[in-house]
Amino acid sequence: FDGVQKINASMELFETELGGSGGKILKEPEAFLEEITAKMTPEQKLGLRRMYETRGDLLVALGAAKRAALDYKCAVTLDPDDAGIKAKADQTGADERLKKAGDGKIPVTVLTGFLGSGKTTLLNHILQANHGKRIAIIENEFGEVGIDDALVKGNIMSDEENIVQMNNGCICCTVRGDLIAGLKKLIKNSKKTGKTLDGVVIETTGLADPAPVAQTFFADDHVQHHYRLDGILTLIDAKHIAQHLDDEKPEGVENEAVEQVAFADRILLNKCDLVESDKELEEVEQRIRAINATVPIKRTTNSQVDMDYILGIHAFSLDKIVEMDDAFLKDSHDHQHDPRVSSVGIDVPGEVVPEELNEWIGWLLKEKGVDIFRSKGVLAVKGMKDKFVFQAIHMLFANSQQGPWADDEERRCKIIFIGKNLDREELTSGFMKCMSQ
Secondary structure, three states: OOHHHHHHHHHHHHHHHHHOOHHHHHHHHHHHHHHHHHOOHHHHHHHHHHHHHHHHHHHHHHHOHHHHHHHHHHHHHHHOOOOOHHHHHHHHHHHHHHHHOOOOOOOEEEEEOOOOOOOHHHHHHHHHHHOOOOOOOOOOEEOOOOHHHHOOOOOOOOHHHEEEEEEEOOOOOOOOOHHHHHHHHHHHHHHOOOOOOOOOEOOOOOOOOHHHHHHHHHHHHHHHHHHHEEEEEEEOOOOOOHHHOOOOOOOOOOOHHHHHOOOEHHHHHHHEEHHHHHHHHHHHHHHHHHHHOOOOOOEEEOOOOOOOOOOOOOOOOHHHHHHOOOOOOOOOOOOOOOOOEEEEEEEEOEEEEEHHHHHHHHHHHHHHOEEEEEEEEEEEEHHHHHHHEEEEEOOOEEEEEEEEOOOOOOOOOEEEEEEEEOOHHHHHHHHOEEOOO
């Protein structure tokens, strides 16, 4: 990865020395050579030939065989008598080297999707499915209070040493180092216990741009040596996705919902039961196709899907990503979250009074639900032995019970709100009024 950045910089500098500009030497190499070859000295042709060949070698190592073939072709144009370069330019040979490079690596699925799309529900399905695979989990939450760790119900295939939580920042902005450390920790634990990992699932925050997460698998040598990116799986809330795709962001701020669709290798169009008609679902699919024309889409309810559709699919293509976003191989991620979007977390000992909680939640979602993208919590309710799980997406509310509080476990309430223009004081004081005195 570092090598590609260095050769890119060298070639762009070489382009300016030849009187060119705009990075055409990389973006449109064949057109660039047509314009410039006749003006080059033999020494310059030799130098540029070596650059294209070196860049092709590096791209093959990263897995971008199609783009590597183009660079090799340019090298052949500059030196048509070199049999070695001609052999490298053979697309079949590049694909074969790519296939061998992936052997023995642990497949990683990046699970993304906007807030409330059903990622944690799918994660539970993966952990509980009868696929016989040992799957490790890396969780990243947006917000100051972690809830998802309590909502992920493990089984015999999800040992504690195979779950890594990252709650100190968004995975796409501030915690790439933590992600790398987490992946290294999983390898270390696997070797220590002698239990081979069959795969890793990274659940991103609902506000994550998947591009820099994927970039991690090419930016770190240790990660690239042990893992391969199997695919980016995007869950979409069929009921609410349109308003998030249409959300107008401040200048310089990316629309994460759009990025999540654009980078998807597979899409689960989830919560189809909440949509009134097939026509409405077809309109949503058309919106998706306008952003990512070829991505496979599967309609789902409650995140139910065959594991073969999402695990071990060999769907990620670096060539496709580079074609869509030629800045992907640059280590300069400038993703900015919408400053209007924040989280308010509450974590207090004690119990809530159910009648007062229901009244307050009903008022809150009715009056503020448009701006509250996601709210979820695990609560101790007065008079109830089980843990009360509360979840809402905008104005849609659901609850369930998660099993009893242990005798030696402190009864407490943890809840988080994620949305736009949140009033911390209003949310905190409103919830605290529901607590049993």
